[in-house]
Amino acid sequence: MNLRGLVSVTGKPGLFKLVGQNKGGFILESLDKAKIKTVVNLSTTKMATLEDITIYGEEEEIRLLDVFEAIKANGGNTVDVKADGNTLRDFFREVAPGHDESRVYTSDIKKVISWYNIIKELPLFEEEAPAPLA
Structure with a gap:
């Protein structure tokens, strides 16, 4: 089972796929049907990969x-x-x-x-x- 790029974000429901990084933080895509992309700043938000939980x-x-x-x-x-x-x-x-x-x-x-x-x-x-x- 390879779940390396999948993360959970504190305060956000569901799971996300790590798709990139920019100056503002990590770019995540939700794994639900909406496939919404969001940027998460690690200085204000906690994130954990499923492999580490x-x-x-x-x-x-x-x-x-x-x-x-x-x-x-x-x-x-x-x-x-x-x-x-x-x-x-x-x-x-x-x-x-x-x-x-x-x-x-x-x-x-x-x-x-x-x-x-x-x-x-x-x-x-x-x-x-x-x-x-x-």
Whole structure:
């Protein structure tokens, strides 16, 4: 799974693809149907690549990519983000065993599910991640 150019921006819903950089900051394109381009200034906005995001674990942090892989291995089926908290929590126990239930909130689970549903149709989702630079 190669999600290197995909980012989450604090305060903005959805996911974005990093398409360039200019003097004002990074140029992002939304991954929804609107494909809106926006410029994000890093001095005022926080941004995180999906590859860098982790989820609180009981013993160690769980990489978001590992959760996405577990969902994909489970047939790619998710629960409705509008499902009740118990249904969401049960689903997350399957795909992210060992997550810290006291620090991973229902809103976090909903975000992971919605992100998965956004990216599952993207060609990057099927690509292998490039090898890290030595």
